[in-house]
Amino acid sequence: MIRLTEIKLPLNHAPEDLTSAITTKLKISAEQIATFVMFKRGYDARNKRNIQLIYTLDITLSDNTLTDKLLSQFESDQHVKVTPDTSYKYVGEAPADLTERPIVIGFGPCGLLAGLTLAQMGFKPIIIERGNEVRQRTKDTFGFWRQRKLNTESNVQFGEGGAGTFSDGKLYSQVKDPNHYGRKVMTEFVRAGAPDEILFVSKPHIGTYKLVSMVEKMRAEIIELGGEIRFGTRVDDIHITDNQITGVTLNNGEKLDSNHVVLAVGHSARDTFQMIYDKGIYVEAKPFSIGFRIEHKQSTIDQARFGDNAGNEILGAADYKLVHHCKNGRSVYSFCMCPGGTVVAATSEENRVVTNGMSQYSRNERNANSAIVVGIDPARDYPNHPLAGIDLQRELESLAFELGGRDYNAPAQTIGDFLKGKPDSQLGDVKPSFTPGITLTDLSKALPDFAVEAIREAIPAFNKKIQGFGSDDGLLTGVETRTSSPISIKRNKEFQSINTKGLFPAGEGAGYAGGILSAGIDGIKVAEAVAKSILKLD
CATH class of the missing domain: 3.30.70.2700 (Alpha-Beta Plaits)
Structure with missing residues (x-):
């Protein structure tokens, strides 16, 4: 062709x-x-x-x-x-007499694709997921949003499908992909019920409800191929002998033996990060970002981006991608833009408030939202300790809980009042989508001064690119702290930890992905590395 x-x-x-x-x-x-x-x-x-x-x-x-x-x-x-050959080719097949079963910790996009690929090669992985299966997890999540009852083990961050399940379901990435792993991810999603269009539109997305049923079908295939998935189960210890991983201990006390463990926890598995650090596994601090969610009427963004073509079925709801380099040396950028979506409560810890964005496949809610965030550099902004970024995240999330009224309301302020530096008195035309609810307050208290200064400079600059972006009636909701993992678990060219053989750090939590597609791609790469190690292939 x-x-x-x-x-x-x-x-x-x-x-x-x-x-x-x-x-x-x-x-x-x-x-x-x-x-x-x-x-x-x-x-x-x-x-x-x-x-x-x-x-x-x-x-x-x-x-x-x-x-x-x-x-x-x-x-x-x-x-x-x-036309290049984009078909996927497995690196090997498990022998019939193989006794060792690889373990995959985490069942988000990375763990899902790692587990599926291993199962398709015959390795019968054991997958450990601390949260619930996706249907129960959805009930747990909506229970928090509607009744303020937080399940710290099953929520937006933890559970089958990972954090990407409650998101816009974006399936595009800027990672280089010469081996077409992304095509396998997309193909598997279509096999599991995703719309065929994700294979050809330039910015494919799925939305939360479609992701739920897809994840279930992919789980069923893993089980049918001999894999095992344990929900509501957390890994509390990793066993290492002479720098070689030998197994894990679960929160129920059970010990599983394996010399091949994929660590595919998400960016919010803070207790797991502490555990691996305490075990001596090499961890580094890495940059991440903090900021707010910003909301506008979707019609405002559509008009600004498409003019008279707003509403065209092919174009759909308009999105944007913005960046501004500030006078104070900081950069402010939009992140995880959700056209026709909602701002959601995304905490996984009690007495903390975290925001994120979500939308359905239809993208037909009244508001557009995205994160507007400022980059954080560990060498510049907090003590040089591998886990210090987690402390900063927790500090800001606890402060947001206080500013919101200590009942999981999120602190919020109109764009106009935030830019003018005056206390917020009432909402404008943009109605908040966040549940459980918001508390109008002074958001300048929610972030460090340098971040507030940078965002106040960036919003008017963004308004020059998208007319109406800086409208007084737009709404800011805080805080956004989980843009990416604050740590990196370093790995070598064999995808194994640089000081712990047999441990395969993977996905967002380990610092090797940012979004559903890149996490899925990394899961496939790591599955291949596990297979090569077990089969002793070069």
Whole structure:
């Protein structure tokens, strides 16, 4: 097949225009095209009056000799190449007499893909998840949002599917992926019930409710292939002999033996981080970010980004990605933007308030929200201790709990009053989506002065890029502290801890991913590394 990239057509083009674009580019007739498929579709909305759709197409010609001729003819054209093979190829297969079973700690996107890939290769992994299965976890989470009853082991952060289950379900990433692991992640999701469109739209997403049923189907496949999943079970100890991992002890006292353990806990497994640090496993502090959730009417963002094309079905609800470099040397950026979504309570510890964003597949809620956060550098902002970032997170989350009224309300303030530095008196047109609820207060007390100063400078700058972003009626809700893991568990080229053989740090919690797709990709890579180690492959 021949792959054509950067095929640009008007937003409302006719279906036959794709065929015309192919024939024009390759200088062939329509009859010479056997078939073509859309590999990717994105858009360029920089000119709101002339939004362009951008396609990547894979074309099969009726004559193979013509394919070779055209590839030779367009050899110097970077937009005409042979279609790459994106099919997944397993690195090995477990022998029938294998007695050791690898252990996967954590069943978020990384642990899910690691466990699934290991199961598909015949290794029958044992997966340990401290939270509940996804249906019960959903009940636990909604119980907190609606009744303020927090289950510290089953919530937005902990449970089957990981933190990504209660999110926008974004499935795009900027990680380099020459081996097409991302395609396997997407293919597995589609097999489990995700919409086919995630395979070709440029910014695919799924949404919470679709993720729930998908995770269940993937779990069923792991079990059918001989894997085992233990919910409501926490790893309380890791056993190490002569720098080699030998097994784990669970919170019920049971000991599981294995020389291959995947550590795929999320970025909020603070007690696990403390445990591995105490065991002498090498850990470093890493940068993360802190800030607020910002809400606008989705119609405001749609109009600013798409103009008269707002509401177009192909474009959907508009998103944005913003960054501003401040005078005080800080950078402020948008993170985890949720079009047509809600701000959600995301704490996993009592007497602390944390925000995050979530949306459904339809993205049809009234507000748009995203995190507006400031970068934190361990060398600059807190003591040089591997776990000091966790202390800073907890300090800010506890302060937010106090400012919110000590009942899990989140502290909030309109953008106008925050920028003017005056106490908030009433809401504007943007109604808060956060549950359990908000308490209007002075958000300048919620973050360090440098962060408040930076965000106050950044919002007017963002307003120049998106008209209405700095509107007085917009709403800020605090605090956002779980943008990424505050630690990195260093690993070598074999994906094993640099000082603990057989321990495979993986995903967001270990500092190797940021989002569902990149976490899933890392899970596949680590599963391959485990298989190679067990099979003694190079």
